[in-house]
Amino acid sequence: MAKVVQKRRRLCTSYDNAYTYNNYLFAVNHWLEFTGLPKLSLKQKQCIPKNLIIAPKVEEMQRVIREIKDKHVKAYIALCATVGLRPERLLKAAWSEIDFVNGWVMINERHHLKVYRPNPLHCDVAKLLQNLPMSTNGRIFDFTYRRVANALKAVNTSIRPNNCRDFFYNYTRKAGADRDQIDWLAGHSLPGVRAHYLADELKQEYAKFENMFRLAA
Numbered sequence: 001m002a003k004v005v006q007k008r009r010r011l012c013t014s015y016d017n018a019y020t021y022n023n024y025l026f027a028v029n030h031w032l033e034f035t036g037l038p039k040l041s042l043k044q045k046q047c048i049p050k051n052l053i054i055a056p057k058v059e060e061m062q063r064v065i066r067e068i069k070d071k072h073v074k075a076y077i078a079l080c081a082t083v084g085l086r087p088e089r090l091l092k093a094a095w096s097e098i099d100f101v102n103g104w105v106m107i108n109e110r111h112h113l114k115v116y117r118p119n120p121l122h123c124d125v126a127k128l129l130q131n132l133p134m135s136t137n138g139r140i141f142d143f144t145y146r147r148v149a150n151a152l153k154a155v156n157t158s159i160r161p162n163n164c165r166d167f168f169y170n171y172t173r174k175a176g177a178d179r180d181q182i183d184w185l186a187g188h189s190l191p192g193v194r195a196h197y198l199a200d201e202l203k204q205e206y207a208k209f210e211n212m213f214r215l216a217a
Contacts, residue, residue, distance in 0.1 A: 005037060012025050013042070018046065019047055025040065028040060031113060055166040055167045055169070055170035056159050056164075060157065060159065061081055061164070062213075062215065062216070064077065064152070065077055068152075069151070071128070073151040074128060075128040075129050075131075075140075075141075076090065076141050077148070079128075080165060080168075082209075083122075084165065085117075086116070087161030087162060087165060088161075089107065090141075092139065093105070094138045094139055095134055095138055096138065098121065098129060100130065103120055103203075104119070104120060105121050117184060117187055120203055120210070168209075171212075172185075172208075177205040178201070178205050181201065184202070
């Protein structure tokens with residue numbers, strides 16, 4: 001257990017951005033307190049406005065997805081921009097985890113402090129995915145991040161997969177979706193009993209985002 005705590009400490013101190021550092025430190029200390037272990041002896045960093053993470057604008061996200069020539073990377077970036085799941089997990093997604101009939105990305109896992117919950121599948125992204133050939137190993141995106149980076153460089157953008165998750169969180173909120181629903185889809189922890197009463201309206205809340213963020217055919 002001591003090795004696990006030290007690993008968390010090293011990872012926490014590796015973050016340069018004060019907001020990311022503080023959020024991770026809070027999550028780790030919450031976990032340590034829950035397990036009965038002493039909290040990390042680290043202090044919160046001062047946050048200033050210029051260090052805020054700025055999510056991509058909707059017009060830029062639509063342009064990037066539209067102009068990417070590689071149809072596999074196009075579908076990957078579109079998926080990253082329309083679900084709350086982390087991009088590193090989506091890069092490993094399997095065809096068996098996509099429910100085209102009911103419209104869900106059926107990834108439901110926990111990896112230490114990271115939580116992956118099922119997300120609605122955007123109707124336009126479903127079409128992009130259905131146009132891809134199925135690989136023999138069952139994975140949707142059978143390539144490395146280098147191919148993604150090259151495709152993004154070719155369309156002259158600073159957007160990266162992690163920015164797509166920021167975009168989803170920010171733009172879904174602007175579309176009027178319930179804040180608890182957004183946090184749930186993004187895998188965030190929710191206090192109290194609220195987490196038990198979200199599933200019934202996920203599709204209805206997601207539709208607010210889906211109707212505002214459409215992709216060109």
